[in-house]
Structure formats: structure tokens, C-alpha cells
Amino acid sequence: MARRRKGRDISGWLVVDKPAGVTSSAVVNKARWALNANKAGHAGTLDPEATGVLAIALGEATKTVPFITDALKAYRFTVRLGQATNTDDAEGEVIATSDMRPTDDDIKEALSGFLGDIMQVPPKFSAVKIDGQRAYKLARADEEFEIAARPLWVEELILNDRPDANHVELEMVCGKGGYVRAIARDLGEKLGCYGHVQRLRRIWSGPFDAEDGITWDQLESMARTPELDAYLRPLEQGLADLPEVKATAEGATRMRNGNPGMVIAHNVEFGEECWASFEGEAVAVGVYKAGELHPSRVFVKA
Structure with a gap:
């Protein structure tokens, strides 16, 4: 006899504006506990230091997760020029540096090469499986391995700002399976100056916007109250496309x-x-x- 899941039979979507320093799994677990829900999942992992939209499906809405996962998503991110790291973000060790800095025109021209259907090699510190093992586990063990390039659709990639010579702020709209860290890495290599992601925020995912999401503090303060239930969106929103x-x-x-x-x-x-x-x-x-x-x-x- 199958064990019955504990919690309420509630269905719908809860959009959380994930803070930095928290894993996607931790947010899902917190939301499931806060709503006393018997089933929960999310539509697209964010790195622990990334912020923004984390769409959490509850109950029957988990059946619509693939449609949000496949939908277009938008990111705003800052690239630190002049440094490559082993993780392709600011959490890793610097493994190469350059004093060369491209002009804004150089950057805009390079960005045009990342539009449309491209092939992208995921970061070695990622959850991609290599012979049944996660790539990040192999990378932490200093094992040598290669990751095959994967197709990615990039609908938009623009330069928003250049606050100083070392930093560029970009915005990207892309399809399923995109790694922003890989974009930063490959852009730095194309420009001949290296680069890694310093800050990353997912501003929308399919029909869900970060500005409409609840914060981590709200999730904690409204836990197990009717006020939190009021933030639930109907599962039909996951079928918008x-x-x-x-x-x-x-x-x-x-x-x-x-x-x-x-x-x-x-x-x-x-x-x-x-x-x-x-x-x-x-x-x-x-x-x-x-x-x-x-x-x-x-x-x-x-």
C-alpha cells in the first residue's frame, strides 16, 4: 500500500523572488512547508547566488512544469571583464586574467554572434551528467572531462550599461537550458579579455515576473496563514503558451x-x-x- 503524502491537497503556482545565498531546493522546501502542501516542485533551477523568479508548482500544477521550463526566460546580469574563473561566476577561483578591455562597440558586435540558434558548452561546475555523474562533482574532484555542446535559442542579448571598464551589464532572453555563466565565459573569450558572471537575476520566466513574486521574508512571515494562500496563482497560468x-x-x-x-x-x-x-x-x-x-x-x- 502506497504511503499517503502529508499536507494539504492544494494546487497552483507560487512565484518567489529568490534571494542570493539560498538554493532553489531550499526555496521549494520552504514554500511546501509554509503552505503545508503535499506536493511541490519548481520550473527551472537558479544558482544559489542568483536572484529572481523561481516559479513553484504545487499539487496538480506540477503537471504543467514542462511548459514553463520550455518557455522563454529573461535574465539581467553583470559580467566582470578581465578575469576567468573555474566556475564561470564570482564564487570560483580566478584562473586567468587580462589587462585588455574591449570598447562598447566591440562588445555590441560580439553579442550579435550569440543570437539565434547557437551551440553552448555548459560550465564544468553544473548539474549536467557525465557518464551518470554530475559534472560539478567531477570538477570538485579535479577530474578531467569534456561536456558536449548543446543547442540554445537566444532571442535577445543586449548591452544595458557599462558602469566602468571592468563591468558590463547585459540582458538576455533565451529558451530552455541556457547557462548565463557560459555566455559570460564565451563572450570574454571572444573579446580576448576573459569574463565571468558577477551578478545574475532572472527577471521573468514564461508568464511569471520577478516583480510580482513574494520575497523570502514574506514567505517566512506568512507561513501557515491564509494570507499566503492568497498569493497562489491558478495552475492554468502554467499553460499560458x-x-x-x-x-x-x-x-x-x-x-x-x-x-x-x-x-x-x-x-x-x-x-x-x-x-x-x-x-x-x-x-x-x-x-x-x-x-x-x-x-x-x-x-x-x-
Whole structure:
């Protein structure tokens, strides 16, 4: 007999503006405890020293996590020029230096080479798996290994400010799996001066904005109170990038049992992934075929 999870059966999204010095897992655990929720997860890890949007899914909303993970995200970050570190951020050891400093025009020209579909090698201090082991564990053990380049879509990468010769402030919009530390590292190499991330903030992720998130202090002060529940967003927000179709009453019942159900659809193509709602609530995600949604994920009503 399976063990029943402790906590409330609540579903939705809680957007936290993560502070520096706290791991993403710690924020999820704190939110789960604060809401007394029986199930929680997040849509996209932030490094411990990074700040900004950490979207936490609760209950049935965890089934929508892949759609936020796959969505575009925006970052603001500061690159320290003239230094490379072994972690590609300010937490690591400096392993190379340069006195050369590029001009603003040099930087803008170099940034244009990072737009569109690019191939990116993740940092060695990352959670990428190498032969079943995390890369950061191998790096800490001073083992020699290579990480294969991975595709990344970069929609925007711009120079926001140049406060002094050693620092540039950039903003990037990218797709799934991007490492800002790798952008800083590769930019420094392209400019011939080295570089690493000094500060990093995720300003939005899919439909969620950092400025709308609650702070760590608010999460602690409102824990186990109705005031914190008021910050929960409906799980349907995690489906914002998918087209919506309307289920009939009979169709909703069939889909909740895992079967294809009749829907009313507008501007949806045959074979397109979408989500079905009934009376304003998400019923299922699936593929639209000839007037029916064939579900791949079904949402259970509390």
C-alpha cells in the first residue's frame, strides 16, 4: 500500500523572488512547508547566488512544469571583464586574467554572434551528467572531462550599461537550458579579455515576473496563514503558451478518465498540442484531433 503524502491537497503556482545565498531546493522546501502542501516542485533551477523568479508548482500544477521550463526566460546580469574563473561566476577561483578591455562597440558586435540558434558548452561546475555523474562533482574532484555542446535559442542579448571598464551589464532572453555563466565565459573569450558572471537575476520566466513574486521574508512571515494562500496563482497560468479549447460536459468527463473527449476549438490545427478547459478549470493537456482532445496529462479536481 502506497504511503499517503502529508499536507494539504492544494494546487497552483507560487512565484518567489529568490534571494542570493539560498538554493532553489531550499526555496521549494520552504514554500511546501509554509503552505503545508503535499506536493511541490519548481520550473527551472537558479544558482544559489542568483536572484529572481523561481516559479513553484504545487499539487496538480506540477503537471504543467514542462511548459514553463520550455518557455522563454529573461535574465539581467553583470559580467566582470578581465578575469576567468573555474566556475564561470564570482564564487570560483580566478584562473586567468587580462589587462585588455574591449570598447562598447566591440562588445555590441560580439553579442550579435550569440543570437539565434547557437551551440553552448555548459560550465564544468553544473548539474549536467557525465557518464551518470554530475559534472560539478567531477570538477570538485579535479577530474578531467569534456561536456558536449548543446543547442540554445537566444532571442535577445543586449548591452544595458557599462558602469566602468571592468563591468558590463547585459540582458538576455533565451529558451530552455541556457547557462548565463557560459555566455559570460564565451563572450570574454571572444573579446580576448576573459569574463565571468558577477551578478545574475532572472527577471521573468514564461508568464511569471520577478516583480510580482513574494520575497523570502514574506514567505517566512506568512507561513501557515491564509494570507499566503492568497498569493497562489491558478495552475492554468502554467499553460499560458498553449492554445485553449473548450470541453463539453461529456467531453470533460471522458478526458478526466483518460479518454479522448469532445471539445470546441477555434484556430487550432489537427495534431496541435493544447489544453482543454471546462467551466474555467483545466481538464487536460493533449493533442487535438478531429473535434476531440486526446489527453496526455489529466488534472484531478481537488
